[in-house]
Amino acid sequence: MRELSLHILDIARNSIEAGATALQVSIVEHQDTDALELIVRDNGRGMDEDSLRHATDAFYTTRETRKVGLGLPLLKATCERCEGALDIRSKPGEGTEVRATMRLTHLDRPPLGDMGKVVQALACEAERTSLRYRHQTNGKRFEIDTRDLQKELGNVPVTDPRVLCWLAEFVRNGILSTGSKA
Amino acid sequence: MGYLQPVTVGRAVEALGLAAVVSAELGGEISGAQVSDLLSYVMAEGKRGQVWITIQTHPNIVAVAGLAGMHAIFIAGGxxxxxxxxxxxxxxxxxxxxxxxxxxxxxxxxxxxxxx
Structure with a gap:
């Protein structure tokens, strides 16, 4: 994928399809140690040891009617190409955490892309799966949670098109305000 | 001139002077080609019967080519x-x-x- 935001959308969609009611997406830029971390955590049905072992194997997933697609194998290859790693932890009935790391300034690292659009797309599912998005650059943090947003909005749903339009722009500006270079 | 004979994988391998690592699909007619090092792009754009020119060497390239139904992968750049x-x-x-x-x-x- 040309942008990391598309990987994040892909993995977050796995979480929603795994029945998660709460989804957390965190992006952490450590400019001092030249590292970028992408974390997607959910409380979905999780994976057993066998599925977990094969989650990043492109061949296993293609043969098993492609339940999770090639998303994780491709993200893993991207991480490794950029001097990082992909770490997946999961417990059946509890949830899954996918943590992707890469060198922030690695030449082959895809740009982060438009996280505003990704948060907007995921917020469309807010009634089923709440989203907490956090972007941190060094110590500076931007955070938004669709549950808090819903409380503020009262009767207007988060999925109202006017809210979604505003949300994408709010997230873009929030990320910029942290001094992001991703 | 004008009419072009169908090109098989075997004919292309010979004409381009490629070295065979896995000699499969030599008789397959090439329907087109992709030139890309971005696997997800080929996943989306790759078509049945095409060949794929890339400098990627990871096993994932085979999964992507298989998914798209491509005949062969040509690894360039040595x-x-x-x-x-x-x-x-x-x-x-x-x-x-x-x-x-x-x-x-x-x-x-x-x-x-x-x-x-």
Whole structure:
């Protein structure tokens, strides 16, 4: 994928399809140690040891009617190409955490892309799966949670098109305000 | 001139001077080609019967080519596929060929040969 935001959308969609009611997406830029971390955590049905072992194997997933697609194998290859790693932890009935790391300034690292659009797309599912998005650059943090947003909005749903339009722009500006270079 | 004979994988391999790593699908007619090092792009754009020119060597290239129903992968730039990539290509019966030429040159020659 040309942008990391598309990987994040892909993995977050796995979480929603795994029945998660709460989804957390965190992006952490450590400019001092030249590292970028992408974390997607959910409380979905999780994976057993066998599925977990094969989650990043492109061949296993293609043969098993492609339940999770090639998303994780491709993200893993991207991480490794950029001097990082992909770490997946999961417990059946509890949830899954996918943590992707890469060198922030690695030449082959895809740009982060438009996280505003990704948060907007995921917020469309807010009634089923709440989203907490956090972007941190060094110590500076931007955070938004669709549950808090819903409380503020009262009767207007988060999925109202006017809210979604505003949300994408709010997230873009929030990320910029942290001094992001991703 | 004008009418172009169908180009098989075997004919392209010979004309482009490729070295065979996995000699599969030699009789397959090439319906077109992709030149890309971004696997997800080929996943979306790759078509049945095409060949794929890339400098990627990871086993994932075989999964992507298989998913798209492509005949063969041409690895350019003098790069060698990883042992697992070779094993997977044998299993999936996808041709795997290598060349010291650049992707640009291989694509140009393939076009000259009549693959559109």
């Amino acid at each position: 790069f060698e596929p990883e042992p697992e990539t070779v094993a997977r290509a044998e299993e999936e019966e996808i041709g795997l060929f290598i060349s010291a030429e650049t992707s640009y040159t291989l694509a140009g020659r393939l076009y000259e040969l009549g693959v559109r």
